[in-house]
Amino acid sequence: MKLSHVLSTLNQIEKSKFITCLDKLCSSAAPGDEVISKALSKVNRQIKDASGSEITHLFNAVAIQYQDSIREKLALSDASMALLINILTRDGNGIARISWVEQLYNREWEALDALAQQIQQDLDSNLTEDYGHAHRLKIFRDCLNVAYTNDERINRQANITDDERSILNTLAHHLKISHDEVVAIEHLSEPIKAGKQTVENCLQELRDMGVIFVNRKTSEVLIPDEVVTVLNQIQGKELADKHLLRILRVLSDAELSNVLKSYGKRIRSVSRAEKISTILHSGIAVRDMLSRDLFDEADNQNKRKERLKQLIADLDIDADKIGFTLDERIDVILQSLNTAADHEFDAISATGYKEMFDALVQNFQGTDATGVPETLIQRIRFEYELEETEEINVERLRALSITPHDVLYLLTNDEVKELRDNLKLPRKGNPRTNILEAFANANDKLIENYAALAKRDLLALKAVGIEINEADIGVKFEEATKTILEQLELDVDEELRKSINTAKDKADIIISISDDDIIIGEAKTCKEGDFAKYSATSRQIKAYVNRCENQGKRVAQVLIIAPSFSQDFIESAEMDTEVNISLLTAEGLKQIYDAYKAKRRPNFSARLLTKGGLLKAELIAKSI
Known part of the structure; x- marks a missing residue:
């Protein structure tokens, strides 16, 4: 979930730690950075009163400072924090109940402990120095232990510094040791704490850092996409697992086996699905995999570059330039997938x-x-x-x-x-x-065929190959209306609509025009004649308005879309003193949509739909 959406779902207390962190960073960086200073000036240097979009803008302005700050704080935390962050930044865990996070942590800890015990057995049973995988694991473990004992030798608490960590990461890269094995070996040297209390302490610490939000009403942990990106960069993770999966799907079985062999993983009698799952959960660095691991040792540089060129095509990556060197082509793949959403x-x-x-x-x-x-x-x-x-x-x-x-x-x-x-x-x-x-x-x-859909004209729809049941026309018209509004780059807020709807009151469309201001939309079909049911429609929309206002939203306008309106309906809407109502015909919305699509740089705003009364679509279309 984007930061702006996270902020819109929380109250001021739940946002306070993040805003305090952001305020300190902005205040510290503003004197030497004109961009940050201007961003602060726009909110009168009062971040706590800023809107969600303004806070997001400030966050983007201090993203580098934020990353440095979080990196420094995490460097002082223990390994249990790193384990929890690895869980929270995985796909699907951006919104999760606290009790579920605790279960995921326990599951992860048990798997890690089992791997650590297996590695210990392999190290104990391996007596040769053949530079096989077990021998390489022993080299890494010995180096890790030295990093700890160096501190103890000078009477300091055993800890791995950032400098030592960078050296160990380089060592793991050259020894071809996967990330899960690195963490398991560290667990052997300095056991990671388990238990509910450990998770609770880490979550509180992350909240104090301004990394996560906690929705107290739902007992959910929320971590915005922008913060996940920062944490992935700190962890050295260049690609989300869901995007790595795409790469693995298009690799051949032989290439998957090459990757597994590079890290001493089993490949005999292992299915393709198991190979993909093992690579995905081993934490193998994607850059290492694309530059080295998936190839045969005899493959020269040109052959590797050609393979990456084909991989770009297989992934349907549309890039102006695919690069010349191996690293440039890897950069194209990673950048394209990271910005694909x-x-x-x-x-x-x-x-x-x-x-x-x-x-x-x-x-x-x-x-x-x-x-x-x-x-x-x-x-x-x-x-x-x-x-x-x-x-x-x-x-x-x-x-x-x-x-x-x-x-x-x-x-x-x-x-x-x-x-x-x-x-x-x-x-x-x-x-x-x-x-x-x-x-x-x-x-x-x-x-x-939007106009025919609005008029419930089954014959016209069937003539152009649209097979649809009459009972489904209302739903299809509502969905098509949402699509048009989305294509006009309006923020159709399904999350908010879902939260305000009840079994009795169900709004068709909600458009967010700011953090607090919304437009309520109603899509009405009518088979014959003009749409004339004002009393029933009025009761509906006023119920929606009340529910929205009870959630702290200001309804700037109600927009009703129908094939056409009766004169009585138009006059009743214009005279209604309780709500502001705009009327727009289906043909008019289609006309606006067509004008928008025809322009190279269209200029359209949701405010054009808030004029009230029967909107003149031709004038709106000309102004785009």
Whole structure:
């Protein structure tokens, strides 16, 4: 979840530690930095009174100082903190209940302890110095122990400094020791603490640092995407696991085996799925893997560069330049994947994502690692470590920054091909791309015929190949309306809509125009004549307004979209003194949308929808 969205869900007390941390950094850096000074001036140097978007702007301005500050504080923490941060920064854990975080920590500790005991057995049973994997582990362990005993020798508390850590990381790189083995060996030398109290202490410390937020009402830990990025940089993690999974999906079995062999991992009688899972959970550095580990030793530099060129194509990375050197091509891959989320969310609308997700849930037939049948929901829950009681839907996935692409890459290559066939999609081309485009195109077709959809004109829809049940038209019109508004780059806030809706009162659309100001949207279809049901509509929207205002939101406008409006409806809306109402015809919204898409640099604001009365779409379209 983005920082701005996290801030909008919390009260002032829950945000206080982060704001205090940000205030100190800004005050300290402002005298020597004009950008930070200007950002502070915009909020009159009172960060506590700033809006969520202003706080986000300040955070971005002091991102470097923030990273340095957090790095210094974490350097003073013990290994249990590092273990917890590794859990919190994993995909799917950006929002989690405290009790679930405690369970994840205990599970991680048990797996780490088991690996540490296995390494100890291997070290005890290995008596040769053949520079095999066990011998390399022993070298690393001995060097780690020296780092500890150096402190004790001069009567200081045993600790690994940043300088020593950088040396040990370089040593692990050259000895081809994976991150999980490094942590396990450290656990042998200095056992990591377990237990609920350890987690509680670490969470409180992270909150005091301004790293996490705690929603006291839901007992949830929230860590914004921007902070996760900072923590990954501090940990030296260049790519999120969900993006590393994409790379592993397109590697050959032989290349996966090469990676595993480089780190002394078992490859005989190991399935492709197990190979991918082992690499994914070993913490192997992606840069090492792409520059060295996946290749045969005999492969020269040119052959390696050609392989990365093909990998860029296999990952559907659209880059102006792919680079010439090996490192440049690795940079293209990492940068493209790290910045993919926004583009991928824009490529398919929220409605298209929901339709795709529903279709996948219905048609997916997979098995887990043991061969037991598995649903898509079970796969998502397992891979993203989501709690059993947590409802898995598109809104939750979007809040966790899990894109439609991420969901499809949870499926094996064979599973996604079978799914493509079940959906009766073309076999030519990339199957994941075919699935994504199918749902993006289906929504585009509804938008093209938006006016017919609004008028519930089944014959016109059928004539252009849109097969739809009459009972579903209202929902499809609502979804198409949301898509158009999203394409106009308005903030359609599904999280807020979900939070205010009840079984009785269900708003169609909520548009956030600032941290506190919103527009409530209603999408109405009408088969014959003008839309004329003002009394019923008025009761609906006033109930929504009350619920929003009870949550501290100011309803700047109510926007009603319908095929057309009766004169009585228009006059009643204009005379209503309780709420501000704007009316817009479906054809008018489509006209605005077409004008927006036609312009190279369109100029459109949600404020254009707040004029009140029947909006003149042609004038709005001309002003874009």
